[in-house]
Amino acid sequence: MGRLQKILIPSLGLVLAFWFYSARDTFKPEMLRGKRVIVTGASTGIGEQMAYHLARMGSHLLLTARTEAKLQNVVRRCLELGAASARFVSGTMEDMAFAQHVVREAQTTLGGLDMLILNHVGASYFGFFDGDVEHVRKLLEINFLSYVAMTTSALPMLKESEGSIVVVSSMAGKVGFPFTVPYSATKFALDGFFSSLRQEFTIQSINVSITLCILGFIDTERAVRAAAEVLAERPAPRDECALEILKGAALRRRELYYRYSSTRLPLLLRDCAAELLDYLGPRPSPFLAAVAAARFVMRWRHPQGQSGARSGGSVPCSPRLAAEQ
Ligand SMILES: NC(=O)C1=CN([C@@H]2O[C@H](COP(=O)(O)OP(=O)(O)OC[C@H]3O[C@@H](n4cnc5c(N)ncnc54)[C@H](OP(=O)(O)O)[C@@H]3O)[C@@H](O)[C@H]2O)C=CC1
Numbered sequence: 001m002g003r004l005q006k007i008l009i010p011s012l013g014l015v016l017a018f019w020f021y022s023a024r025d026t027f028k029p030e031m032l033r034g035k036r037v038i039v040t041g042a043s044t045g046i047g048e049q050m051a052y053h054l055a056r057m058g059s060h061l062l063l064t065a066r067t068e069a070k071l072q073n074v075v076r077r078c079l080e081l082g083a084a085s086a087r088f089v090s091g092t093m094e095d096m097a098f099a100q101h102v103v104r105e106a107q108t109t110l111g112g113l114d115m116l117i118l119n120h121v122g123a124s125y126f127g128f129f130d131g132d133v134e135h136v137r138k139l140l141e142i143n144f145l146s147y148v149a150m151t152t153s154a155l156p157m158l159k160e161s162e163g164s165i166v167v168v169s170s171m172a173g174k175v176g177f178p179f180t181v182p183y184s185a186t187k188f189a190l191d192g193f194f195s196s197l198r199q200e201f202t203i204q205s206i207n208v209s210i211t212l213c214i215l216g217f218i219d220t221e222r223a224v225r226a227a228a229e230v231l232a233e234r235p236a237p238r239d240e241c242a243l244e245i246l247k248g249a250a251l252r253r254r255e256l257y258y259r260y261s262s263t264r265l266p267l268l269l270r271d272c273a274a275e276l277l278d279y280l281g282p283r284p285s286p287f288l289a290a291v292a293a294a295r296f297v298m299r300w301r302h303p304q305g306q307s308g309a310r311s312g313g314s315v316p317c318s319p320r321l322a323a324e325q
């Protein structure tokens, strides 16, 4: 009987887990047909690609970014691809009044809102933190506060439609890596705000889903220009990334990882071997990553050599730079 219990209970657990995961909904493009969607940061990159996918699925689109000429082209292409309707509002998300204005446009032109896709990101840099506090403040306004402002304004419409909020974040919003200090701070803030808000929605039975998207390196122009020479990782395609975000949103997933292998798996490591993940960092190159891993193991086996080994002035020294010195 005892042996039967030892086998039967875990087997039952496995069967239930398999049933739970395999019985989850599957995505169909019709899910987004006729939906009224705002996409921010839609003039280039992942936002532009999301607009094209939504257009093919027959959604109503309200696009926004700063550059009017680019938005005009994206709207034209969306109409060619089959969007139910497509329009844009141009302006900067440094201005919270503009963020709220975009949401009001959805009310007046679309008569409501089903999905709010928060994707825009202000320009930053890939390098050591330079101490520019004003840059951090400005980036927080663009990458975080405007997301809060738009969500707050859109909530009455989203409650009405039982709609969705999609927050495009990054691995840099889950794990601290060198060279993205201001950017990473804004992405961590998004997790804090939206993960807490999701809990409150559940408590209050508010049927508005929040999908937090954790992305790795994607082949958009700006990201490739900033980081491709430094990172060993090959960037993933932006059109596939855009589609995965929309699938996750339509299925009302709480979090989405793209690509899974370069985001979810390192995050599992974060929870059980955070120091190793710190040492590997944003994988500079296979050789330097191996050097960093070897150094980590050596230090782990001989902990007396630890003090000061990682400090390089006031800013921690990364494995990449440490190995280069
Ligand atoms: N590419 C990558 O490797 C990764 C990207 N991500 C996230 O994905 C999202 C999209 O990134 P990606 O497509 O690469 O970025 P892009 O730089 O290609 O696009 C950024 C968009 O934001 C708009 N934008 C920039 N500044 C402002 C502003 N002040 N006000 C309003 N709009 C602005 C830009 O348009 P315009 O200049 O016309 O205003 C553009 O449409 C971001 O949230 C980013 O953090 C996450 C992980 C990795």
Ligand SMILES: C[C@H](CCC(=O)O)[C@H]1CC[C@H]2[C@@H]3C(=O)C[C@@H]4C[C@H](O)CC[C@]4(C)[C@H]3CC[C@]12C
Residues within 6 Å of the ligand: 122, 123, 124, 125, 126, 170, 171, 172, 175, 176, 177, 180, 183, 215, 216, 217, 218, 222, 223, 224, 226, 227, 231, 282
């Ligand atoms: C530095 C880039 C922004 C440049 C600019 O604003 O002009 C960053 C934009 C996206 C970043 C990548 C990202 O978010 C995913 C990874 C997160 C890790 O913490 C670091 C490596 C990333 C590939 C990261 C690299 C910098 C960006 C390309």
